Amino acid sequence: MDSESKLVNITIDGxxxxxxxxxxxxxxxxxLGIVIPRxxxxxxxxxxxxxxxxxxxxxxxxxxxxxxxxxxxxxxxVSTDCVEARKARRGVIExxxxxxxxxxPICDAAGQCMLQDYAHETGQLQRRAxxxxxxxxRDHVTSEILYFADRCILCTRCVxxxxxxxxxxxxxxxxxxxxxxxxxxxxxxxxxxxxxNIVDVCPVGALVNEDFLFKARSWDLDQTASICPGCSQGCNxxxxxxxxxxxxxxPRFNPEVNSYWMCDxxxxxxxxxxxxxxxxxxMVREADRLAPVDWSRALDATVEAxxxxxxxxxxxxxxxxxxxxxxxxxxxxxxxxFDGGSFRVSSGPQHVLKxxxxxxxxxxxxxxxxxxxxxxxxxxxxxxxxxxxHRGVLFVLEERxxxxxxxxADGSALFVYIGxxxxxxxxxxxxxxxxxxxAEMDGTFTNFEGRVQRFTQGLRPPGLARPIWMSGSVxxxxxxxxxxxxxxxxxxxxxxxxxxxxxxxxxxxIGLTGAVSAAAESGATAS
Amino acid sequence: xxxxYEHPREERxxxxxxxxxxxxxxxxxxxxxxxKALEKALGMAQDDVIQVVKDSGLRGRGGAGFPAGLKWxxxxxxxxxxxxxxxxxxxxxxxTFKDRELMRWTPHQVIEGIIIASYAVRAQHxxxxxxxxxxxxxxxxxxxxxxxxxxGYLGANILGSGYDMDLTVHTGAGAYIAGEETxxxxxxxxxxxxxxxxxxxxxxxxxxxxxxxxxxxxxxASVPHIVLNGADWYRQWGTEKSPGTKLFSCCGHxxxxxxxxxxxxxSLKELVYELCGGPPEGRELLGVxxxxxxxxxxxxDELDCDVSYEGIEAAGSFLGSGGLIAMDDSTCMVRAVxxxxxxxxxxxxxxxxxxxxxxxxxxxxxxxxxxxEGREEDIPLLLDVGSNMSGSTIxxxxxxxxxxxxxxxxxxxxxxxxHIRDGSCTAKR
Numbered sequence: 022m023d024s025e026s027k028l029v030n031i032t033i034d035g036x037x038x039x040x041x042x043x044x045x046x047x048x049x050x051x052x053l054g055i056v057i058p059r060x061x062x063x064x065x066x067x068x069x070x071x072x073x074x075x076x077x078x079x080x081x082x083x084x085x086x087x088x089x090x091x092x093x094x095x096x097x098x099v100s101t102d103c104v105e106a107r108k109a110r111r112g113v114i115e116x117x118x119x120x121x122x123x124x125x126p127i128c129d130a131a132g133q134c135m136l137q138d139y140a141h142e143t144g145q146l147q148r149r150a151x152x153x154x155x156x157x158x159r160d161h162v163t164s165e166i167l168y169f170a171d172r173c174i175l176c177t178r179c180v181x182x183x184x185x186x187x188x189x190x191x192x193x194x195x196x197x198x199x200x201x202x203x204x205x206x207x208x209x210x211x212x213x214x215x216x217x218n219i220v221d222v223c224p225v226g227a228l229v230n231e232d233f234l235f236k237a238r239s240w241d242l243d244q245t246a247s248i249c250p251g252c253s254q255g256c257n258x259x260x261x262x263x264x265x266x267x268x269x270x271x272p273r274f275n276p277e278v279n280s281y282w283m284c285d286x287x288x289x290x291x292x293x294x295x296x297x298x299x300x301x302x303x304m305v306r307e308a309d310r311l312a313p314v315d316w317s318r319a320l321d322a323t324v325e326a327x328x329x330x331x332x333x334x335x336x337x338x339x340x341x342x343x344x345x346x347x348x349x350x351x352x353x354x355x356x357x358x359f360d361g362g363s364f365r366v367s368s369g370p371q372h373v374l375k376x377x378x379x380x381x382x383x384x385x386x387x388x389x390x391x392x393x394x395x396x397x398x399x400x401x402x403x404x405x406x407x408x409x410x411h412r413g414v415l416f417v418l419e420e421r422x423x424x425x426x427x428x429x430a431d432g433s434a435l436f437v438y439i440g441x442x443x444x445x446x447x448x449x450x451x452x453x454x455x456x457x458x459x460a461e462m463d464g465t466f467t468n469f470e471g472r473v474q475r476f477t478q479g480l481r482p483p484g485l486a487r488p489i490w491m492s493g494s495v496x497x498x499x500x501x502x503x504x505x506x507x508x509x510x511x512x513x514x515x516x517x518x519x520x521x522x523x524x525x526x527x528x529x530x531i532g533l534t535g536a537v538s539a540a541a542e543s544g545a546t547a548s
Numbered sequence: 549x550x551x552x553y554e555h556p557r558e559e560r561x562x563x564x565x566x567x568x569x570x571x572x573x574x575x576x577x578x579x580x581x582x583x584k585a586l587e588k589a590l591g592m593a594q595d596d597v598i599q600v601v602k603d604s605g606l607r608g609r610g611g612a613g614f615p616a617g618l619k620w621x622x623x624x625x626x627x628x629x630x631x632x633x634x635x636x637x638x639x640x641x642x643x644t645f646k647d648r649e650l651m652r653w654t655p656h657q658v659i660e661g662i663i664i665a666s667y668a669v670r671a672q673h674x675x676x677x678x679x680x681x682x683x684x685x686x687x688x689x690x691x692x693x694x695x696x697x698x699x700g701y702l703g704a705n706i707l708g709s710g711y712d713m714d715l716t717v718h719t720g721a722g723a724y725i726a727g728e729e730t731x732x733x734x735x736x737x738x739x740x741x742x743x744x745x746x747x748x749x750x751x752x753x754x755x756x757x758x759x760x761x762x763x764x765x766x767x768x769a770s771v772p773h774i775v776l777n778g779a780d781w782y783r784q785w786g787t788e789k790s791p792g793t794k795l796f797s798c799c800g801h802x803x804x805x806x807x808x809x810x811x812x813x814x815s816l817k818e819l820v821y822e823l824c825g826g827p828p829e830g831r832e833l834l835g836v837x838x839x840x841x842x843x844x845x846x847x848x849d850e851l852d853c854d855v856s857y858e859g860i861e862a863a864g865s866f867l868g869s870g871g872l873i874a875m876d877d878s879t880c881m882v883r884a885v886x887x888x889x890x891x892x893x894x895x896x897x898x899x900x901x902x903x904x905x906x907x908x909x910x911x912x913x914x915x916x917x918x919x920x921e922g923r924e925e926d927i928p929l930l931l932d933v934g935s936n937m938s939g940s941t942i943x944x945x946x947x948x949x950x951x952x953x954x955x956x957x958x959x960x961x962x963x964x965x966x967h968i969r970d971g972s973c974t975a976k977r
Contacts, residue, residue: 084939112936116905198896199908
């Protein structure tokens with residue numbers, strides 16, 4: 022039996038393409054680079070074929086057919102651009118704009134709006150309707166999502182997301198026909214840990230995230246491929262940044278991790294990331310005070326202190342730190358004599374996305390606990406216990422130590438704090454090396470199932486903050502530990518050589534969708 | 549016994565007992581020869597029953613006119629999954645009221661047809677999906693179903709044949725679109741009555757995603773007669789392509805409105821002028837809609853045809869559901885059309901953009917013309933909007949809404965122009 026499905030040949034706009042039997046015209050056209058306009062069709066949802074935007078002309082068919090559901094047949098000749106198909110699309114756009122407020126200048130979706138795009142494409146400048154527009158209101162559907170009924174084109178993507186993916190069918194088209202609008206069946210707002218995806222699937226500006234409302238025009242945003250640091254799932258995201266701030270997160274498609282979705286917790290978490298007083302300059306303790314210094318003095322002091330250190334090194338790390346940063350801390354500790362490192366993970370209830378159960382807001386609310394474990398750090402409940410009697414060097418990486426006992430580091434001969442936030446406990450350090458947040462540098466996280474995923478730099482770090490894989494490598498080089506790393510990729514290369522859980526991986530191989538090393542796949546853990 | 553008027557030229561097969569109270573109950577029905585066809589059918593092979601119906605040429609009476617036997621033959625024969633029959637009793641096409649009378653006077657005629665159809669297509673469960681407004685008819689049907697169970701015509705081992713079947717009467721909540729067969733199935737399942745994308749057709753994936761045959765009340769009511777008397781007997785009436793008799797619900801400006809059953813080769817003109825008596829005294833007919841509001845209007849000059857599917861089509865309209873609406877010269881055509889389109893705007897389920905938006909836009913334009921604020925460019929606009937609404941949606945409701953607009957402009961443009969140019973109306977009041 023041939024397991025490959027049969028190929029059929031079809032012609033779309035004069036180009037021939039062979040696609041597997043059962044492919045829709047819309048998908049087949051994409052293979053030729055032809056994007057057939059659509060509203061109700063979304064790749065992650067069912068296709069109700071109701072917006073009628075994707076109507077195409079098929080030779081021999083009595084009327085135009087919806088490309089989103091119509092399956093190809095051998096020898097089919099499709100035209101997406103003939104007079105009939107254009108007229109059908111023009112008609113649909115005109116219908117959709119009949120009561121649309123055209124409030125693009127104050128609409129959050131402007132610039133990323135499919136209605137705007139296709140309306141421009143049809144080039145219909147003159148409004149034929151003289152009737153006044155129907156004016157509807159706006160209302161909350163969740164405490165954070167606003168519904169602008171005027172802008173809604175009733176494509177029902179949001180309804181289907183709640184129905185099929187969230188599997189909590191709380192949204193409905195209320196009323197029928199031209200009186201229809203989207204709402205819950207009760208007067209109450211609904212709550213769902215993945216509710217914000219309805220904003221993402223909305224092809225127009227009907228559903229908007231109130232947190233993003235009026236914050237930025239979409240065309241002013243820079244987009245950066247990243248990984249959500251909110252939990253150990255590692256959703257692939259695009260950071261939307263403006264004026265060196267994250268203003269929103271959107272899920273980035275990855276069929277292995279999060280499909281087209283991500284949770285609300287991650288979005289809210291990241292937008293508030295980096296709150297607190299940032300560590301912007303290196304600091305070195307002089308007598309009783311921490312004095313700001315430049316990097317060369319800070320590195321000199323670090324090298325000097327480490328060379329003089331005795332009693333081994335312990336560390337408290339944050340499971341949200343990147344593999345490269347953790348690796349560098351590990352190397353620095355090895356230099357002095359590794360005496361164990363620990364981390365703690367804050368946790369919360371797990372929420373599985375029922376329609377895509379690979380994706381969940383995981384209990385571990387940290388991106389890289391698995392990576393920290395792989396690099397030899399141990400998960401503990403009490404991070405302070407192990408260091409209480411420690412007399413050697415103490416490294417702290419990114420952990421804010423908010424609940425640290427007054428005297429927790431008093432016994433340590435040297436306390437080096439590496440982090441982005443200058444928390445009160447960090448002010449007790451002997452040396453502070455400021456570092457960027459995940460959004461401000463390149464790096465990798467290992468998610469809960471061992472998938473190594475890259476995030477890239479979207480923001481400029483404040484002041485003199487510099488990744489530890491970079492500054493630490495200079496320290497190491499000065500202490501005879503090889504050449505400094507000039508890129509995160511080089512740091513990762515060294516890491517992959519040293520730890521079998523990463524063997525065979527490289528930035529190139531990981532790409533922007535992640536990879537699992539052969540070792541991790543076969544069940545091996547830390548080296 | 550006639551209902552409500554009688555005419556000797558009628559051919560009363562389905563409507564023979566209209567007005568006869570004694571035919572409603574099961575005893576009266578059996579006295580009148582009821583359930584003999586079922587006995588006969590249960591003694592036949594299923595495929596033979598389908599063959600008889602196929603041979604009879606019976607076409608769907610709901611409006612589309614699809615051959616009933618052919619529809620049945622699409623059902624799977626292996627019995628691997630449960631399958632269903634749904635009787636479409638959501639009669640809601642404006643101008644149509646034949647199914648209501650069939651169920652009111654002869655509920656067992658319909659039920660017998662449903663049981664035979666279910667047997668033929670190997671369904672274990674049938675539903676009568678009836679519009680909720682028919683409160684009195686629902687009572688009649690529920691009573692008749694109970695009677696049929698008591699006499700062993702429904703339930704386990706029907707008449708000792710080994711065939712089991714259940715019948716449920718399901719009331720709709722009053723939506724026109726629930727009469728579209730896949731909208732009906734969604735409504736039956738408890739969803740919004742929104743038509744489904746076809747394919748898959750109901751015979752592949754219907755109620756509860758199982759193979760389902762959906763037939764109109766009148767279609768199913770014709771089945772016992774065909775099974776009992778044979779295909780040739782049924783073909784004594786009508787034409788080659790449109791055999792048999794059909795009920796016409798005649799309403800509007802007529803002297804004797806009502807249901808008339810005539811062979812399908814009957815003259816449309818005679819139906820209007822002779823059986824129904826033509827327009828009231830002193831009035832002239834303006835036009836006739838022969839098959840419910842979804843079909844084009846015929847002018848008085850176009851009535852010279854027979855009432856077969858192909859006859860009316862040749863005249864420029866469709867037989868549809870047989871809901872004949874006559875309009876005399878007191879009618880303002882713009883207003884009549886506006887009223888029809890308003891109905892479609894109200895009843896559009898709202899899934900498809902062209903229908904949801906187009907129906908309400910057409911209504912607004914027509915209202916504007918009606919109150920004398922029309923512009924000459926509204927005429928081409930109405931036609932173009934109508935064309936954008938046609939053939940571009942999941943179900944034909946959108947097309948149906950455009951039909952009266954387009955056909956009335958083609959045939960009665962003067963009336964529109966009177967409103968637009970002079971702010972006047974040609975209706976003779």
